[in-house]
Amino acid sequence: AQSVAQPEDQVNVAEGNPLTVKCTYSVSGNPYLFWYVQYPNRGLQFLLKYITGDNLVKGSYGFEAEFNKSQTSFHLKKPSALVSDSALYFCAVRDNNAGNMLTFGGGTRLMVKP
Amino acid sequence: GAGVSQTPSNKVTEKGKYVELRCDPISGHTALYWYRQSLGQGPEFLIYFQGTGAADDSGLPNDRFFAVRPEGSVSTLKIQRTERGDSAVYLCASSHGQGTTEAFFGQGTRLTVV
Numbered sequence: 001a002q003s004v005a006q007p008e009d010q011v012n013v014a015e016g017n018p019l020t021v022k023c024t025y026s027v028s029g030n031p032y033l034f035w036y037v038q039y040p041n042r043g044l045q046f047l048l049k050y051i052t053g054d055n056l057v058k059g060s061y062g063f064e065a066e067f068n069k070s071q072t073s074f075h076l077k078k079p080s081a082l083v084s085d086s087a088l089y090f091c092a093v094r095d096n097n098a099g100n101m102l103t104f105g106g107g108t109r110l111m112v113k114p
Numbered sequence: 115g116a117g118v119s120q121t122p123s124n125k126v127t128e129k130g131k132y133v134e135l136r137c138d139p140i141s142g143h144t145a146l147y148w149y150r151q152s153l154g155q156g157p158e159f160l161i162y163f164q165g166t167g168a169a170d171d172s173g174l175p176n177d178r179f180f181a182v183r184p185e186g187s188v189s190t191l192k193i194q195r196t197e198r199g200d201s202a203v204y205l206c207a208s209s210h211g212q213g214t215t216e217a218f219f220g221q222g223t224r225l226t227v228v
Contacts (some may be wrong), residue, residue, distance in 0.1 A: 004156075044205070
């Protein structure tokens with residue numbers, strides 16, 4: 001079975017500082033990894049994905065994520081946080097040996113303070 | 115359409131009633147997913163369609179829940195004999211159907227069972 005863990009319910013960071021939102025996963029095959037963001041009363045918006053190739057992937061709004069196979073992690077990062085980045089972030093995994101089901105983590109609330 | 119459309123956006127129903135939630139995916143997307151999101155939690159997988167058939171319905175909580183996609187486009191999630199515990203936001207997503215492609219989400223239907 002595939003699973004995702006987001007160990008932090010909330011991350012607080014000052015505007016202009018770098019941010020990291022953590023994600024670890026478990027799959028039996030090779031992982032396809034995704035990050036989504038959810039603003040209040042909005043649907044989930046796709047940020048970025050890792051399929052294969054470079055471990056560092058870049059996505060929307062200046063976000064990037066680093067795939068680490070040995071640590072089974074896919075942490076989301078941004079060099080300089082904005083207040084407008086405050087939202088709920090979800091990591092998701094799809095096991096390439098287990099069909100198309102996308103499994104989500106519990107989410108991490110990012111709070112960026114001016 | 116430009117994105118995944120879900121109707122209604124809000125639905126209030128009495129305990130024991132039957133409800134239908136509709137999802138109109140992005141044109142050309144063969145894969146369609148239904149998720150349920152409770153407050154403060156990540157999306158929980160319900161069912162996945164590839165074309166007209168349900169490829170994976172392992173997430174449906176019980177036989178009160180049923181979903182169809184008769185023509186491989188629009189899908190309807192049906193809930194019989196609703197219970198207060200069914201209250202949640204029901205999310206629909208679609209994708210091109212390959213494991214490497216991201217899913218695009220609708221705004222969701224907020225179901226409240228009173």
